[in-house]
Every structure is written in structure tokens, then in C-alpha cells.
Amino acid sequence: MGDSPWGAVGVGSEVYVSRSESIAVSVIDTNINEVVGAAINTVRNVRDLLHDTSEGKVYAIGNGNDSMAVIDVASDKKVSFYDTVVGPDSLALSHDGKELYICGDNGISSQVGRYDVENDYKNTVVFDAELALQGIACGNPSQTPGGKRYLYVCSFATDEIRIIEVVDAETLIFTDQVIKVGTHPRAIAINAAGTHAYVANMDSNNISVINLKTYEDIVTIEVGVRPGKVKINPVTGWIYVSNFGAINPRGKGSISILDPSTHKFVQTLELDGTPVGIGFSSDGLYGYVCMWDKDEVQVFELDVQ
Structure with a gap:
């Protein structure tokens, strides 16, 4: 493989793999477990990948430049490029698949950007934060308090999950709610039902399990x-x-x-x-x-x- 593989995502009978010391994304055929075809050229220091099953696209971001590559899976893996927030670090799709959110941090500031999937990934808002945000997930409105649209982001330096309300296409705001977790939360994932979040706490060597109805840390798993x-x-x-x-x-x-x-x-x-x-x-x-x-x-x- 080479070039320090970083991110992987399943796409039908294939797995896409980002090679973080390059611009390349390689494709593994899961039927034979071998790399097939030429590498796909994307963004510099490509890292995180996300598969949008509704659109048939794979999104790729890296910390080498402030941009995103969109790979069209069905159209001979054609690649399009879009500007993003600073230091793009992680991606999340809204529950309805219409909005893409990118969380970024360049060591000086953090940003969260909203991109309209149905309008050629138009950036409608950039939310600036002084916190070191490193990891993002979208809530399911059917499970969130009040049925609101929320983003959950890891605040690495303050050992918290901060909650951002998506008020409308052009407005993101921090809520007053803060969820305390372990030391230096680095990544977050939400189950398909939208009922629980799992937070990787890098320097306390554990996972916090969050009930997204009550925002309680219900268990910590070593x-x-x-x-x-x-x-x-x-x-x-x-x-x-x-x-x-x-x-x-x-x-x-x-x-x-x-x-x-x-x-x-x-x-x-x-x-x-x-x-x-x-x-x-x-x-x-x-x-x-x-x-x-x-x-x-x-x-x-x-x-x-």
C-alpha cells in the first residue's frame, strides 16, 4: 500500500483507503482483497473519508490544504474539488443526507462548516470556535431533545462534548449544554438509531457512552x-x-x-x-x-x- 494509510470506508464490494503521506486514495476489491486500478488523486495529506450512500460519493479531506475531494463512485471515480474550513479533520452527514459538516482545526483556530449536498456543496456558513475541535457527528432529530438538529463535537482541550444547534442553513450556535467526558476526546460516533454516542478519550484510555436523550455519560469503558x-x-x-x-x-x-x-x-x-x-x-x-x-x-x- 505505502504512504501511511489512514482512513478506510466500505463502498459496495470495495474499500477505499486514504494514504496520508500523499494525495492518493487506493481501492481494495473485497472479493480478492487486492488493490485494483490506479490510485485516485485527491487532496494533500488525505486522511478522513466518508461514504455518502444516497449520492454515490466518497468525500476525502486532508490536513495538507483546506479543501475536499468528492469522488463520484459511479462515474468512473471522477473527482471534483471544493474549498473547506481550515485544517479539515473530520466529516459528518446530516440524518437526512442533505447537509455535510466538516470540522477543522489548524492549531490556531477551529471551525465547523456546513455544505449543501443538493446544491453542489455550497458552503452556507462557517462557525468559528476558540476551542480545539477534533471530531464531529450529527444527531438524529427523532432522538434529540426537542427534536432539534444538533451537531456533537469533541472539545479536545476541555474534555467535553460541545453541542451545536443547526438553527437554519446559515446559523450555527453553541448550546449551553456541555457533556463532560474523559481526557482529550478525539473522536465520536453515533449509532444508526441515534440513541447513543461513543467518544474516544485519547489520554484516559477509555470510551464514554452518552445517552443522547438525557446527555448522561451512562458508562465508561476501559x-x-x-x-x-x-x-x-x-x-x-x-x-x-x-x-x-x-x-x-x-x-x-x-x-x-x-x-x-x-x-x-x-x-x-x-x-x-x-x-x-x-x-x-x-x-x-x-x-x-x-x-x-x-x-x-x-x-x-x-x-x-
């Missing part, structure tokens, strides 16, 4: 060292946490697996290297783990419950 990514298997609903491992000396990373029905730790996959993004095959039976420092993607058969 995982591996420096959890930095959390992904939910779209078929099974099981939660997979990428534990980066120690920095100095660099330790071995791992994947922690959590059962959503009990919110309990189930299993650890010990790895010889640093895992980052995880993608899943369309049947949910296989996980594709980006090994950042090994320049490879490892494939695991998952015990689907």
Missing part, C-alpha cells in the same frame, strides 16, 4: 492505550476502537471491540503497529484496518453476533 478513532460496523452495530498505542517509546496498538447491546468490552485485537481507520466489507464480516506506520492494510474476519 480500552487500549490512546484510543483515537471509533467506528461502528454498519451491518452489526458493533463498535470498533483504534488504540494508537504509546508514543515514546512507540508501543504496539490494538483494536478494542464493544457490544452495543450491553455497552461492554468484548475483545482486543493486538497489533504490531499503529492502527488508525477501519473500513468494513458490505456484509460486515471483514474489517480493513489501516496500519499507519506499517504502510499496509490488515484484514480481519469479524465474529458477527
Whole structure:
């Protein structure tokens, strides 16, 4: 693979993988578990990927420049480019699929931008924040208090989840509600039903499980060292946490697996290297783990419950 693979996302019978030391996104055919075709040129230092199933697009962002690449899956993987917020770090789609949100931080300031999916990704608002925001997820209005549209963002420096209300297409505001979590929250994922959020707390080595009706931290689950990514298997609903491992000396990373029905730790996959993004095959039976420092993607058969 090469170029420090970072993000992965399943797209039908393929898994798209970003190579963070380049502009390249490679495509793995899950039927043969091999890279197929030429790499897709996207943005510099490409990292996070998101599959928009309704539009048939894959969104790619990186911290090398303030832009997004939109890959048209059906149209011979044609790529279009759009300006974004500063230091784009993470992406989220609204529950109805009509709005794309990008959270960014360049070390000086943080921003959240809204992009109109149905209007050629027109940027309708940029929300500026002094906090270090690193991770974003969209709530399901059927599950949020008052049925409002909320964004949930990780405030890395203050150990909180901050809640942004989407008032309209041009207005985003912080609510007064703050959810305290563990030390240095780095990533957040919300289950398909929109009832619970899972927050990876990088420097307390745990996951906070948030009830999105009450905003209570209902349980804290111990995982591996420096959890930095959390992904939910779209078929099974099981939660997979990428534990980066120690920095100095660099330790071995791992994947922690959590059962959503009990919110309990189930299993650890010990790895010889640093895992980052995880993608899943369309049947949910296989996980594709980006090994950042090994320049490879490892494939695991998952015990689907």
C-alpha cells in the first residue's frame, strides 16, 4: 500500500483507503482483497473519508490544504474539488443526507462548516470556535431533545462534548449544554438509531457512552492505550476502537471491540503497529484496518453476533 494509510470506508464490494503521506486514495476489491486500478488523486495529506450512500460519493479531506475531494463512485471515480474550513479533520452527514459538516482545526483556530449536498456543496456558513475541535457527528432529530438538529463535537482541550444547534442553513450556535467526558476526546460516533454516542478519550484510555436523550455519560469503558478513532460496523452495530498505542517509546496498538447491546468490552485485537481507520466489507464480516506506520492494510474476519 505505502504512504501511511489512514482512513478506510466500505463502498459496495470495495474499500477505499486514504494514504496520508500523499494525495492518493487506493481501492481494495473485497472479493480478492487486492488493490485494483490506479490510485485516485485527491487532496494533500488525505486522511478522513466518508461514504455518502444516497449520492454515490466518497468525500476525502486532508490536513495538507483546506479543501475536499468528492469522488463520484459511479462515474468512473471522477473527482471534483471544493474549498473547506481550515485544517479539515473530520466529516459528518446530516440524518437526512442533505447537509455535510466538516470540522477543522489548524492549531490556531477551529471551525465547523456546513455544505449543501443538493446544491453542489455550497458552503452556507462557517462557525468559528476558540476551542480545539477534533471530531464531529450529527444527531438524529427523532432522538434529540426537542427534536432539534444538533451537531456533537469533541472539545479536545476541555474534555467535553460541545453541542451545536443547526438553527437554519446559515446559523450555527453553541448550546449551553456541555457533556463532560474523559481526557482529550478525539473522536465520536453515533449509532444508526441515534440513541447513543461513543467518544474516544485519547489520554484516559477509555470510551464514554452518552445517552443522547438525557446527555448522561451512562458508562465508561476501559480500552487500549490512546484510543483515537471509533467506528461502528454498519451491518452489526458493533463498535470498533483504534488504540494508537504509546508514543515514546512507540508501543504496539490494538483494536478494542464493544457490544452495543450491553455497552461492554468484548475483545482486543493486538497489533504490531499503529492502527488508525477501519473500513468494513458490505456484509460486515471483514474489517480493513489501516496500519499507519506499517504502510499496509490488515484484514480481519469479524465474529458477527
